[in-house]
Amino acid sequence: MEKNSLPFYFYEMEMNDYFTYLQIAQSIKDKNLSEKIKKIAYMEKKHASFWEEFLKNRGLEPPPVKKKNLKIGFMKILSKFFNPVLVISFFELGESGAIKNYYSFLKNENLSEEEKEKLKRIILDEIEHETFFARQVNEKGLSNIRDFVLGMNDGLVEILGAVAGLSAVYLYNPLIVGVSGLIVGVAGALSMGIGAYISVRSQRQVNQAQKEQMEIIFDVAPERAVEEYKKRLIESGVVKEIAEDITKKIGKSKEAISKLLLQETEENEIKSGLFTGFAYLVGVFFPVVPYFFAPNSYIALPFSILFAGTVLTLVAVIISVLSGINVKKKILEMVVSAFTAAGIAYLFGSIMQSIFGIQI
Template sequence: KKIIIDEIEHETFFAKEAEKFGISNIRDFVLGMNDGLVEILGAVTGLSAVYVNNPLMVAVSGSIVGVAGALSMGIGAFISVRSQRQVNKALNEKIEILFDVSPSKALGTLKEHLKEMNIPPQVIEDVVKKIDDKKALAKLLIKEDDENEIRSGLFTGFAYLFGVLFPVLPYFFAPSSLVALPFSILFAGLALGTVGFIISVLSGIDIKKKVMEMVVAGFSAAGFSYLFGKVIQAIFGIDIDV
């Protein structure tokens, strides 16, 4: 019993520390970085087919798209988290009103909810009898979302920008886009593999399978984008040698 209590205390401590240092937002960071990697790798690969001899144009264009994407992702994460919390708050208030107006109906709804969670009937009855605070009962129905929307937006946006660096960086130094492209794919592939590894460790998914999934998805996007760039170049007769 003492060991179990100690474990619970340790888990609670680490959870609080994780929240304090923003480690709980690692999901936002991973998703943001993954989007930045895949989207910008696809963009610079497609542009490489058009601006073969102008890698700087590819680098600048990719960077502009990356900044716009980071702002979009960051704002999207901010709005999403904020909206979810507002919805949960409104639902909690409605449930509290329901407990005031029709306690029996509210308790019935609560029991059904707990039953769906496979909680034994006797435990449900004990919970309902012992907890007489309507706010506490309402929280059993609607989970409060205490995620910080500002931190979530910042993590997502900066992670996206961080992901942009890997596919874009080679184009600032290479003499041509075709020279930069293999390095861009290599750097992005290594980064995608790392992201896949982190996701698999956090979620318990098979590491090899997840890493391959991430890398193949990224490279597929790059391949299709390059072909699309070539098609556009052929259709519109674009021939840029500078």
């Protein structure tokens, strides 16, 4: 995009966001959430007004912006079945991109001091919007979706590599490839599940030990706990003088000091283990299933890659939506890395087949 066209693009983007957020907000039954999204909508309109003024000050006419009624209507329908925050996040992926573009424009464009200050406030608003949607995702439990697809992605990529390598060895016996991939997948799911269980349980045990130790310190030498609190503040980037001032104000408040010094975990180790293992198993299904129906591995492998590629694309979109990163780059990154691993595994399998002369 040319530098001179950016203000036009920014104006259209902000107006489109205004129309979209306002329409979706009006269809949300949760009044509190609706009002918050309306507030964001009016803020986007304010941002559009800045770009409109920016263009007019330079003798340029802002382009007419029409509502994208088809897109908004589709989003309204989806909002009836899915959480509206997730729907908005899915379709409005430009927030993090807008922040970067605005910051680059701020640094490189010849702006007046007043324009710079206004643009800085707009950047802060966009960061606030992004934070709001991220917070909503966590509060509504939608972050579990990201955890699930990440676990599923692990199973899918690892087993795709395994069946690709085995396909080169067992060219005419796809059932062996399928069964072997399934066995490896189940073993991987157990490993991932047990690993998650041990990780969460270990963290809980460490937290409990630290809590007990902190209780003793508060009882025996509370000044030591206060000193440790001040040290942590300084390590986190707080200026020494300010850290000392905060420490004095908090005094020997056990609750305030414990919040910084102790890392709490609310995860349940059993739930975490089962969730992780199941997510991994779901990923195993897609690259393995063609081998139970195809007459040979030559036919099964392309279908395995096709299924895996389709699911990886969907996974990449979900991760991008919930993490606020570029969709196209994430899809390319995940698909290319998975297919590269599969290609290397197939090559290695071919080498093993040639060395050992396996004929099955």
